[in-house]
Amino acid sequence: MRRVVLCALVLPLVASCAWAGADDAESGALPGAPTGVTAVAGSATSVHVMWNAVRAAEGVRRYEVYRDRGKVAEVPAGDHMVDVVRLRPGTRYVFSVRARDRAGRLGPPSREVAATTPAATAADRSAPGRPGGLTGRAAGSTAVQLSWTASRDDRKVVSYDVYQGGVKLHSVGGAQTATVVTGLRPGTRYSFTVRARDAADNLSPAAGPLALTTAAGTGAGRDTAPGDFRATSHASGGAYYLDLSWIAPRTDGTVTEYGIELDGRPATSLVWGANAPRDRASYSFYAGTERGVRHRVRLRARLPDGTWGGWSAERTVVTGAGR
Known part of the structure; x- marks a missing residue:
């Protein structure tokens, strides 16, 4: 992607x-x-x-x-x-x-x-008002257009921050109320919000969310799931742990976050910093003190565009049984 x-x-x-x-x-x-x-x-x-x-x-x-x-x-x-x-x-x-x-x-x-940069504003603790009328449309399979009405501030709106799924993507100047988002995946649903910022870094409430789905295209079926997913178990200090390893999805950016599902429910979120692995990754987490418990586990990546990728294959692992 x-x-x-x-x-x-x-x-x-x-x-x-x-x-x-x-x-x-x-x-x-x-x-x-x-x-x-x-x-x-x-x-x-x-x-x-x-x-x-x-x-x-x-x-x-x-x-x-x-x-x-x-x-x-x-x-x-x-x-x-x-x-x-x-x-x-x-x-x-x-x-x-x-x-x-x-x-x-x-x-x-x-x-x-x-x-x-604009001049500093002393003791400005008043955030801009919420931008209004966030609208947009899909522009083919890899882009959308967004527009909104201007926010009001007691001094001046310096910029607008655009988010997708809670991830800040970009900023545009305070005089601009439209932008184009490109590089998206075909056939994918996205959720956008926009916030205004003043010179003192005060942020407005968010306009939106606005949900848009890109048109289907040749890349719609491209795999975004972690590959070669493996799950084993080991014991340490009277407790059992699940040991996971996988190959990071091939994306145009670095994947820094994974969501892990255990027995059909969200178990934990794994977040790396600047040194996120770009090839094989591994992670261990606590699974209890009882031997012989059977668990189902799988994971998915939060992709660089802020959306979740596909789930890995689901693996079954029994505590104390190794592979």
């Missing part, structure tokens, strides 16, 4: 300004320069930077984000956006993005884009 990417309906035109780095001189086919780079102030101290995915012969390992030509963030290959934080209010910044491939080579920079 592809990573969710949001594209503003209107993009600012900023002159490109190329610059070179030492890695550019390396031989071989370097990753291309990221395209579609945008930068939008999210508050008085943050800017949201976004770009399109890059294809590279060796595969992209990560993206590097630069502020005024100094590197400020490294982003995994499956992510195409980042919030640059701890900025100064009322300040103009220039951003660019470069891709580094799996061979360690750094591609050329994207065009530079500028964003200015």
Whole structure:
């Protein structure tokens, strides 16, 4: 599946300004320069930077984000956006993005884009009002269009944050009340909400949720379930544990969360940080003190677009019986 990417309906035109780095001189086919780079102030101290995915012969390992030509963030290959934080209010910044491939080579920079953080507002504890009239429609099998009516704030709305299933996907400027969500899976139901943000980082209540289903397409049956799922049992300290292992779904981004179901009921949620495994993963959890208990277990992944993937095969395991 592809990573969710949001594209503003209107993009600012900023002159490109190329610059070179030492890695550019390396031989071989370097990753291309990221395209579609945008930068939008999210508050008085943050800017949201976004770009399109890059294809590279060796595969992209990560993206590097630069502020005024100094590197400020490294982003995994499956992510195409980042919030640059701890900025100064009322300040103009220039951003660019470069891709580094799996061979360690750094591609050329994207065009530079500028964003200015708004001035700080003292003692502003008043959140913007809820955006109204969230509507949308499927735009084929991999995209939807969203629009809403403007929120009101006692000072000024700086940006709107767009969420899918509780996962923040993107920010658009406070003057913008529409966006396009692309990179979705065919034949999939999504739930979107929108919140307004002011310069003091106060967030409004959410507009929505709005449920939309993309049209069926050639990728609708693509498998998103964890593969080669295995379940065994071991004893330790007078108790029994279930030992699970699986291969992470092949997605365009990193899977950091799994939901585990035991005997037909949700058992636990497993969340990794930045070091989430991209190939085989494993996890053990407590299953009680009684030997010979039969359990059914399966799991699924929360995909990078915020939706749940398919369930793995269900395995039966008996405590104290090994495999």
